[in-house]
Amino acid sequence: MVRELKQSLLISLWxxxxxxxxxxxxVNTIENVVVWRWGNILWVAIGAFVLSYCWRYMLARRKRQxxxxxxxxxxxxxxxxxLDNVQLRNxxxxxxxxxxxxxxLVFDTYQTSIMVTALIFVVLGLGLNIGVGLAGLxxxxxxxxxxVGAYTYAILNANFDLGFWxxxxxxxxxxxxxxxxxxxxxxxxxxxxxxIVTLGFGxxxxxxxxxxxxxxxxxxxxxxxxxxxxxxxxxTLEQSTxxxxxxxxxxxxxxxxxxxxxxxxxxxxxxxxxREDEVACVAMxxxxxxxxxxAYALGAFWAGMVGVVFAAKTTxxxxxxxxxxxxxIILSIVVLGGMGSILGVILGAFILVLLPxxxxxxxxxxxxxxxxxxxxxxIFRPQGLISNLRQIYQYKGSKDKTAHDG
Amino acid sequence: xxDKKHKLLxxxxxxxxxxxxxxxxxVSLAVHEGEIAALIGPNGAGKTTFFNCVxxxxxxxxxxxxxxxxxxxxxxxxxxKPNRVTEMGLARTFQNIRLFPGMTVLENVMIGRHCRTEAxxxxxxxxxxxxxxxxxxxxxxxxQLLETVGLDKFVNEFARNLPYGAQRRLEIARALATDPFLLxxxxxxxxxxxYETAELDQLICRISEEKQxxxxxxxxxxxxxxxxxxPIYVMEYGKKIAQGSPLEIRDNPKVIEAYLGEEADA
Numbered sequence: 001m002v003r004e005l006k007q008s009l010l011i012s013l014w015x016x017x018x019x020x021x022x023x024x025x026x027v028n029t030i031e032n033v034v035v036w037r038w039g040n041i042l043w044v045a046i047g048a049f050v051l052s053y054c055w056r057y058m059l060a061r062r063k064r065q066x067x068x069x070x071x072x073x074x075x076x077x078x079x080x081x082x083l084d085n086v087q088l089r090n091x092x093x094x095x096x097x098x099x100x101x102x103x104x105l106v107f108d109t110y111q112t113s114i115m116v117t118a119l120i121f122v123v124l125g126l127g128l129n130i131g132v133g134l135a136g137l138x139x140x141x142x143x144x145x146x147x148v149g150a151y152t153y154a155i156l157n158a159n160f161d162l163g164f165w166x167x168x169x170x171x172x173x174x175x176x177x178x179x180x181x182x183x184x185x186x187x188x189x190x191x192x193x194x195x196i197v198t199l200g201f202g203x204x205x206x207x208x209x210x211x212x213x214x215x216x217x218x219x220x221x222x223x224x225x226x227x228x229x230x231x232x233x234x235x236t237l238e239q240s241t242x243x244x245x246x247x248x249x250x251x252x253x254x255x256x257x258x259x260x261x262x263x264x265x266x267x268x269x270x271x272x273x274x275r276e277d278e279v280a281c282v283a284m285x286x287x288x289x290x291x292x293x294x295a296y297a298l299g300a301f302w303a304g305m306v307g308v309v310f311a312a313k314t315t316x317x318x319x320x321x322x323x324x325x326x327x328x329i330i331l332s333i334v335v336l337g338g339m340g341s342i343l344g345v346i347l348g349a350f351i352l353v354l355l356p357x358x359x360x361x362x363x364x365x366x367x368x369x370x371x372x373x374x375x376x377x378x379i380f381r382p383q384g385l386i387s388n389l390r391q392i393y394q395y396k397g398s399k400d401k402t403a404h405d406g
Numbered sequence: 407x408x409d410k411k412h413k414l415l416x417x418x419x420x421x422x423x424x425x426x427x428x429x430x431x432x433v434s435l436a437v438h439e440g441e442i443a444a445l446i447g448p449n450g451a452g453k454t455t456f457f458n459c460v461x462x463x464x465x466x467x468x469x470x471x472x473x474x475x476x477x478x479x480x481x482x483x484x485x486x487k488p489n490r491v492t493e494m495g496l497a498r499t500f501q502n503i504r505l506f507p508g509m510t511v512l513e514n515v516m517i518g519r520h521c522r523t524e525a526x527x528x529x530x531x532x533x534x535x536x537x538x539x540x541x542x543x544x545x546x547x548x549x550q551l552l553e554t555v556g557l558d559k560f561v562n563e564f565a566r567n568l569p570y571g572a573q574r575r576l577e578i579a580r581a582l583a584t585d586p587f588l589l590x591x592x593x594x595x596x597x598x599x600x601y602e603t604a605e606l607d608q609l610i611c612r613i614s615e616e617k618q619x620x621x622x623x624x625x626x627x628x629x630x631x632x633x634x635x636x637p638i639y640v641m642e643y644g645k646k647i648a649q650g651s652p653l654e655i656r657d658n659p660k661v662i663e664a665y666l667g668e669e670a671d672a
Contacts, residue, residue: 265525
């Protein structure tokens with residue numbers, strides 16, 4: 001304790017020394033005087049001291065926790081413990097569902113529209129979670145599949161006048177196809193190499209869309225995309241936003257159900273095994289090619305579907321909307337929320353989409369805060385905000401055991 | 407006596423080159439039904455490479471690996487992918503333990519059932535009755551296997567948290583989950599204490615009897631090998647230098663030479 005205080009003090013002194021020329025001395029060249037701003041030094045000292053002490057405290061806490069975990073003590077936080085309680089979880093889910101249903105009735109169009117964006121990123125996060133979180137296939141070009149969906153709708157709508165509902169599944173299937181297309185050449189790649197190729201794929205998509213003017217109208221993008229229709233009903237902008245909101249809520253629910261079921265199935269287990277150890281996975285009779293391709297295809301499927309919704313919501317798309325930045329944000333959602341954890345990904349999407357939206361005043365610092373937050377996450381909570389919920393299996397003898405415990 | 411038994415695995419003149427290095431040099435061996443065969447040899451003799459060729463991780467340079475499943479036609483394994491080899495009924499464990507550390511003990515074994523079950527993506531999403539029943543069957547049979555190897559008290563533990571000896575046994579359970587008729591064990595007793603080794607040799611004998619699985623094992627623990635296996639094949643510098651019963655091997659001058667070096671006054 002005393003030692004740590006002493007170290008923090010030393011660090012704050014060091015910072016004072018380092019920042020002294022910048023923050024204290026100012027030479028006024030017009031009047032030829034030196035201004036000494038001693039007040040600043042106090043703030044630097046206090047700030048450095050507090051930050052350094054927090055840092056040390058957190059590190060010590062993490063060390064204690066890993067030691068406890070090694071001794072087999074339950075280190076779950078209160079939130080994690082609550083989530084493991086099935087009854088509580090079901091109730092929380094019901095409350096969330098009601099909240100989601102009445103949201104557009106309570107809040108205005110602006111809020112609803114922001115919420116739609118957040119939910120779009122929830123689906124994207126859940127889709128990427130299949131590849132990155134479950135199967136361990138890092139994908140830095142995921143936004144390309146999103147773009148494939150969006151452009152599918154835009155192009156089919158502009159050229160063939162196809163409606164939203166018709167294109168929604170087509171977008172998904174095309175996303176899927178592109179997933180397989182990308183998946184084939186990179187079956188043998190792992191880790192860094194995989195990341196580079198997927199990064200390249202994302203770039204290629206953007207460059208093609210910018211230059212293939214006959215197809216995509218280039219950088220100027222495609223405008224006047226139809227909003228989703230409901231049996232030919234005429235809708236105002238407000239009504240249409242609310243309608244899209246409910247569509248995306250339904251899509252989110254569908255995604256959650258499907259990914260959850262897949263996660264706890266034979267296919268999902270194979271993905272996780274692939275992530276854990278590829279050689280052992282293959283030696284246990286799992287077809288690596290098929291498993292990898294299915295992970296890519298399914299991840300891309302959701303991106304394609306939600307791309308269609310995105311195009312219908314904004315009614316205008318151009319290649320600038322599908323940059324590496326978007327891929328990075330989706331990946332951050334998965335990492336921040338917790339790889340493989342469905343609830344974590346949803347939470348991550350809300351944090352990363354809604355916070356910047358409501359903190360527009362600090363938008364200049366967005367990237368700074370973003371980077372710092374990510375670094376801190378990796379150090380203190382590499383498993384993400386909410387770690388993966390384990391499936392509980394019932395087997396012969398499992399009942400006797402609980403009886404003994406109780 | 408061995409002639410009457412059904413021959414399960416037959417390797418003829420297997421050769422594996424890595425560039426200019428001949429790691430395995432025309433090795434032939436056979437494993438018959440009900441046998442516990444052993445492959446021994448000094449470090450670097452090419453035993454694990456031999457295993458990797460048989461299980462499809464490497465494609466051998468030349469030679470034949472033939473599998474004769476009972477009641478089915480003979481299959482040549484050369485160049486087949488590891489998952490296909492496993493599907494045919496030939497499972498293995500690894501010298502350097504390769505479990506799925508982030509999965510529970512039960513899930514590790516459940517992975518072994520993968521190639522014997524068939525719920526695909528669409529059926530997993532629909533999760534109808536037959537899929538649920540299949541899942542339950544996977545869980546039950548995996549749990550039974552854990553009981554067989556004595557790991558049932560660790561069911562919901564993460565594999566990485568298991569003690570070393572238990573991890574080795576979990577690998578065996580996982581391999582057994584693929585319903586093999588031939589099990590290849592790569593140094594199952596490595597790093598185990600004498601007590602654990604004694605338990606292991608009982609386990610291997612029990613598996614061989616109860617599950618009707620033939621076993622081919624690589625091992626350095628001579629006590630274990632001499633006790634449970636027959637026949638024994640000896641490799642050195644990629645070549646097979648001897649084969650026979652434990653008694654024959656024990657007195658074979660070539661084997662003694664390989665292990666202890668040449669005698670000074672020959």
